[in-house]
Amino acid sequence: MADTYTQIYMHCVFAVKFRAALISLTWENELHKYITGIVQGNGHKMLAINSAFDHLHMFVGQAPKQSVSDMMQMVKADSSKFIKEKRFIKTKFQWQSGYGAFSKDRSQIDTIVKYILGQKEHHKKVTFKEEYRALIIDQEFGQKHFMFDDLEDY
DSSP: OOSOOOOOEEEEEEEBGGGOOOOOTTTHHHHHHHHHHHHHHTTOEEEEEEEOSSEEEEEEEOOTTSOHHHHHHHHHHHHHHHHHHHTOOSSOOOBOSOOEEEEEOGGGHHHHHHHHHTHHHHTTTSOHHHHHHHHHHHOTTOOOOOOSSOGGGO
8 A cells, every 4th residue: 555544633632831811812813823833834634723711722633744742742832932922921921731632533523623612612611620521531441641740730
């Protein structure tokens, strides 16, 4: 077989350090576009991106040439630098060191896209801590490979 075909869908979630509510409605679209550029510039496909004030979700068609870990490291480092250079906030900005990455099936694409695009409405009822715990529990195989610093902080 000469061609390579993959179908890898990844729902990634990461938080602002200390879950500080620093992501503003005034500049979040610019941040989303910047992160989309990073993701797509590395050969992946951004299916959805959205944020709440203290965290961000992205749903990616993952290319096999780059690991999830390498992609997330690049997204977080480059976007943090972008926020600082644009001076969107007066205080120091950092993402939390960990992240959540949840593999999804092709049949879940529409559901996950709607979920991510509905983040502002969703977080009127559910905290990030509740949401993140539910994402972990909802994983079909119950894998408990926590990548956040300490789940209790969430």
